[in-house]
Amino acid sequence: MKEVRITLRNAGKINPESIEDYIKAGGYEALKKAKTIDRKALIDDIEGASKLRGRGGAGFKTGLKWSGAYGVDSDVKYVVCNADEGEPGTFKDRTIIENDPHTLIEGMLICAYCIQAKECFIYVRGEYTHCIELLRKAAADAEDKGFTDGVKVNVVGGAGSYVCGEETTLLTSLEGYRGEPRLKPPFPTVAGYLGKPTVVNNVETFATVPVIVDKGSDWFGSIGAPEYPGTKLFSLSGDVKNKGVVELPTDATLRDLVEGFGGGVREGHKIKAIQMGGGSCGFITEKELDTPLDFESMRAIGASLGSGAVLVLDETHNMAEFVKGTSHFFAHESCGKCSPCREGTSRLEEAVEDILNGGDLNKNVALINKLNDVMSMSCFCPLGQGACTPVVSALKLFPEDFKAKKEA
Numbered sequence: 001m002k003e004v005r006i007t008l009r010n011a012g013k014i015n016p017e018s019i020e021d022y023i024k025a026g027g028y029e030a031l032k033k034a035k036t037i038d039r040k041a042l043i044d045d046i047e048g049a050s051k052l053r054g055r056g057g058a059g060f061k062t063g064l065k066w067s068g069a070y071g072v073d074s075d076v077k078y079v080v081c082n083a084d085e086g087e088p089g090t091f092k093d094r095t096i097i098e099n100d101p102h103t104l105i106e107g108m109l110i111c112a113y114c115i116q117a118k119e120c121f122i123y124v125r126g127e128y129t130h131c132i133e134l135l136r137k138a139a140a141d142a143e144d145k146g147f148t149d150g151v152k153v154n155v156v157g158g159a160g161s162y163v164c165g166e167e168t169t170l171l172t173s174l175e176g177y178r179g180e181p182r183l184k185p186p187f188p189t190v191a192g193y194l195g196k197p198t199v200v201n202n203v204e205t206f207a208t209v210p211v212i213v214d215k216g217s218d219w220f221g222s223i224g225a226p227e228y229p230g231t232k233l234f235s236l237s238g239d240v241k242n243k244g245v246v247e248l249p250t251d252a253t254l255r256d257l258v259e260g261f262g263g264g265v266r267e268g269h270k271i272k273a274i275q276m277g278g279g280s281c282g283f284i285t286e287k288e289l290d291t292p293l294d295f296e297s298m299r300a301i302g303a304s305l306g307s308g309a310v311l312v313l314d315e316t317h318n319m320a321e322f323v324k325g326t327s328h329f330f331a332h333e334s335c336g337k338c339s340p341c342r343e344g345t346s347r348l349e350e351a352v353e354d355i356l357n358g359g360d361l362n363k364n365v366a367l368i369n370k371l372n373d374v375m376s377m378s379c380f381c382p383l384g385q386g387a388c389t390p391v392v393s394a395l396k397l398f399p400e401d402f403k404a405k406k407e408a
């Protein structure tokens, strides 16, 4: 299976600091074309024929989201790009911005045209200082050339918290408040930034829109898996020989990615676990390598495509040790707004640590299962709801790693 570069079509071919390069490569033609099409017809085309679904994790239908904001009667609407990229093991949005910042801005301007927004925000992970500089220059250049056509594009540094990547928390942070999630509904498309209708999409989602408009929704919809068409960027890391960002059609398999591009694990070693979708997701094993890399196929095996993070671990890893790291991450990143998450993530970390220190395995496993039941039902946002997932998954697939620690 060959890499198919649609979203990354300009990567390595143009100077990301040069708007002239982007224009020479056909840049901003899709925006011009979009403006010749009726707004609602364009949204319906993106929804119906391209079937584009969000690339940030949840896989929500992009056209449906835009349609929601389009349908709300308001003089003020906003377009927000989620470039917070805090999911552990995910680095594909950074790759898009560092190679081609204008394709993201063009996608956002097409969205702004569709929903009639006059202001856009790009909320960029605070540590991505180079991306912030590139985007600020790109936005200023697009304005100088007249492409923004009265739409203001703001680039904002993120607040340094994982939960700020959750869309309602991001909006709260953007408004200048402490990053805590809001209740949904109302969804951001109805009441988002400053209470106004707002489309929030991931970098990869927006960056894919100009090609869809340029080449047609039918063309995009014909690539890859029928219900999740197009390409997807994967952040491949861990014990594979080759790590990095790879763009594959969605009918490629996990084997194409891990063995084809990753080159498999080091000689003499074997795959023990793959964490699919990011640090908040569970594990699968090499038995699942022939699963196609689309949303539905991953869901069918109980895994998640998530943000496209694929972390490969070989047999040298003890999974109890590994999930100690993930549970520490969630305890550290819990915003503290709701008590099931604030307390539960710390109890989870303590339980895993106690197992590693030789504590009572059965008692700790019972506590972890109870925390999972309570937190998945009562936490305010998906951070807490999914915090136990890696631990529960590791306990199910690799119970010996937890027992071995008790006896050691």
Ligand SMILES: Cc1cc2nc3c(=O)[nH]c(=O)nc-3n(C[C@H](O)[C@H](O)[C@H](O)COP(=O)(O)O)c2cc1C
Pocket (backbone or CB within 6 Å): 053, 054, 055, 056, 057, 058, 059, 060, 082, 083, 084, 085, 086, 087, 162, 163, 164, 165, 166, 167, 168, 200, 201, 202, 203, 205, 206, 381, 382, 383
């Ligand atoms: C704890 C948490 C962190 C998240 N972090 C990100 C992130 O860094 N980037 C992102 O695009 N989406 C992130 N999301 C998903 C967003 O809430 C939202 O679904 C996404 O920005 C929508 O864009 P899309 O439809 O284009 O995927 C996160 C969700 C949760 C619950």
